Amino acid sequence: MCTEVLSGLCHKALENGSLPGVKVARNCPPINHLLFADDTMFFGKSNTASCATLLSILDRYEKASGQCINRAKSAITFSSKTNQECRTRVKRELNINNEGGIGKYLGLPEHFGRRKRDIFASIVDRIRQRAQSWTSRFLSGAGKMVLLKSVLAAMPTYAVLCFKLPVSLCKQIQSVLTRFWWDVKPELRKMSWISWDRLTFPKSAGGLGFREIEVFNDALLAKHTWQLLKNPTSLLGQTLLNKYCKDTDLLTCSAPNSSSHGWRGILAGRDVIRKGMGWSVAPIGPPTAQNQDLKVKDLLLPAAAGWNVDEIRRHLPHHEEQIRKLIPCTDQEDELVWLLEKSGSYSTKSGYALTKLHKGNLNDVFNWKRFVWNVECSPKIKHFLWKLKNEALAVGDTLIRRGMQVDGRKVWDLVPALAVPSLQSCNSMEDLLTACARLTNLPPTGLAKPLYPWIFWVLWTSRNQLRFEDKSFSETEMLNKALKAAKEWQASLPQRKQCSVSSKDCHVSKKLPLVPDNVSMLFSDAAWNASSLAGGLGCVYTDSKGICCFEGNDNRRYIASALAAEALALRAGLLQAVSTGIKEVVCFSDSKCLIDLITGHKSVVALRGILHDIGVLSASFTSISFVFISRVCNESADRLAKNALFLFTNTLFESENSIVR
Structure with missing residues (x-):
């Protein structure tokens, strides 16, 4: 709380101009302080007024928090054009004698020039010393693998997260790791049966999952690129994008000669993002002369009730099944997503695997x-x-x-x-x-x-x-x-406890939780056929005593997964509740994954539209909650869903047979 007060005082001083801070570029926001863990950095001019304002803010913070600033552990860093007389005066006014810029912060030098090789040379020495201390011990192959992955390859993680390492430095680190893996002693070189490039492939592709430093470097830097793409209004986004992307966007801009090490690293990560990014919209295929201006909204019904099947069959008949498996939502903006994760968010693991496999062109069909x-x-x-x-x-x-x-x-x-x-x-x-x-x-x-x-x-x-x-x-x-x-x-293996019922019901109470009076209960379930992609939806509404108020079921084709069917069933039940005028409801489902997505405020790309609709419908109730129950407690909705699927499957089978005849 005291730190928030300190930040508020700095913001107020920034607004009234008493502590103006610094700007990275003309269009960038001014910054007069940054907070990181237990460190605080202040930025300002070297004039007497700025020093007095900073001292006043620190004094108020000390009185409010009861803590005292340790001047002996504090340091001042000046710009290169600050003369010695001015430096002496500022040190005297702030009562700080240490001058920063020559030490290290989180293992990296505070100040550095353009020769990155000199900056990171110590990393190779530290990895080599640690590797040679281990090789004196008799480690098994499994022990070497664990230590190499968890310690040796992790030592340069912070450096590669912040900067793009030179290729020559990456090769030196790779050489140290290679010798550690194959050799028994530093002075006894043994044969390398498999190339390091092969070892760094994922296990599913024939490697051991070791990290190729250069590719891992790009995958980590891509995290910063993804944050700038998803949150351009953050302080980091406003600062970097206004400096380097004033007249263009991040995905197409080029690096000027004056670019910093950090920005060049972000552009290196951009190449990784380009390989796996996409937009959360329906595929429309290559345009023709008739549909070159066609948009996704042209394939939707006007009231956003679903796809316009006639338009799909007229423009893209060969993509009908793929399109109809997507669940549209027209009142939501198109969103940039990472295609290799179900959540749509970028991860270093998937980014590394994509870049590595794309770089290696490995054609191995072995499972x-x-x-x-x-x-x-x-x-x-x-x-x-x-x-x-x-x-x-x-x-x-x-x-x-x-x-x-x-x-x-x-x-x-x-x-x-x-x-x-x-x-x-x-x-x-x-x-x-x-x-x-x-x-x-x-x-x-x-x-x-x-x-x-x-x-x-x-x-x-x-x-x-x-x-x-x-x-x-x-x-x-x-x-x-x-x-x-x-x-x-x-x-030697531990005995596994056998569960006689479905895994869906294990460790779940078979009794419904108590519901307050005047609160309705919604039970929803779905049945799905993977071969026909057809689904049956069922929902049951009861009062707090369990007396059925109404029930209903429906069927639908082109449902991509069982989870999508469960989400559609819940959405159908909520739509029915809104039309009936119910204001307080507890929603029960035997799909734990769906309940976790809703209550954990998470998202899956394939369910993005449905989850958005469920969120919008939830705002129509004065009280709503979502609870996971066992399948035994959801028998009524389960029966309705299976009946709907059974009838729909029979109808579909009969229609297909009539076409064949």
């Missing part, structure tokens, strides 16, 4: 999640399967391709299971992993989890023991070792 990362086995074995698929193990074929004449062979033993893959029909590890996913353990094994990952692991460890320790094992011994390891890992 890494299904056949490697989602296999039910220990993380160590998953990492081993990843190495198998990427041919990153020192087996004979791989060594021969690298010029090392070493004989090697693989052994595959029959196991007590169904659909055991035939090695003769598998020409690659990709074929073998895909075939092994169909393997089913027979009851004598006592295993509910896959056995083949452990067979791979035992074959590999047995091969190493044979080559380096001259120990050999029979096929039966290797199979028993695999069974034993798999059973031990399965026994």
